[in-house]
């Protein structure tokens with residue numbers, strides 16, 4: 001299927017590695033000029049080179065998405081690179097894991113800024129231009145935790161649901177301008193984050209991280225974790241005209257892990 005993103009410009013957040021990087025590669029592979037955003041310049045440069053060397057067109061912006069007060073700045077810089085943003089992929093590092101009652105107010109506030117406010121603020125600054133052009137795609141990378149909480153991920157279990165409520169509300173009001181807003185409920189995916197999350201579990205079980213990853217993989221109906229590119233393929237589809245009637249949806253890409261029927 002040709003997703004034909006040749007005349008589109010995408011901004012992908014959290015794109016220096018993991019799922020965000022895979023999304024940037026997928027969108028650029030479909031022809032979109034793609035801007036990658038994250039904090040680590042060396043990784044962003046590598047990712048941009050990878051895309052440009054394989055015939056795509058990409059650039060990057062270094063920005064800490066926790067700086068929610070400066071996000072207009074990020075939006076303006078992103079628009080100035082290729083003249084507009086048609087596709088926004090909201091994504092960042094996940095909030096830390098921890099015991100249910102272990103988070104103080106500052107931990108909740110930091111998680112809310114990174115997981116919710118970064119997406120909300122960036123969308124607020126980019127959507128007016130999409131309205132003028134009567135076309136836009138906003139795709140929020142969330143987590144399987146919005147379908148089914150995971151023990152030990154209290155911040156994710158809680159704050160990501162705010163993203164879903166926010167996105168659903170926006171999707172009701174902006175589809176009339178050709179803008180669709182959807183979420184991915186990402187399941188276990190083989191990235192640095194997952195390796196980090198399972199380090200302490202591996203140490204306490206006296207196993208390697210790979211063994212833990214394999215064990216968890218076996219609990220998923222598809223019997224393995226996802227590759228980042230498998231999440232990115234769905235994002236690229238949602239970003240295209242082929243997905244023109246998908247709006248306000250939260251799509252699990254989790255190998256069947258979540259057991260909710262809807």
Ligand SMILES: NC(=O)c1ccc[n+]([C@@H]2O[C@H](COP(=O)([O-])OP(=O)(O)OC[C@H]3O[C@@H](n4cnc5c(N)ncnc54)[C@H](OP(=O)(O)O)[C@@H]3O)[C@@H](O)[C@H]2O)c1
Pocket residue numbers: 013014015016017018019020021037038039040041043063064065066091092093094095114141142143144186187188189190191192193194
């Ligand atoms: N992997 C999974 O199994 C899984 C499952 C469900 C949900 N998720 C969620 O999906 C998202 C991506 O996960 P991942 O596995 O791809 O994580 P990852 O490999 O750790 O990548 C996270 C990306 O976000 C960037 N980032 C982190 N904090 C940032 C900040 N303050 N400002 C700007 N960029 C920031 C990182 O780059 P810099 O460090 O360079 O800034 C990196 O590019 C996370 O929210 C995660 O919780 C992941």
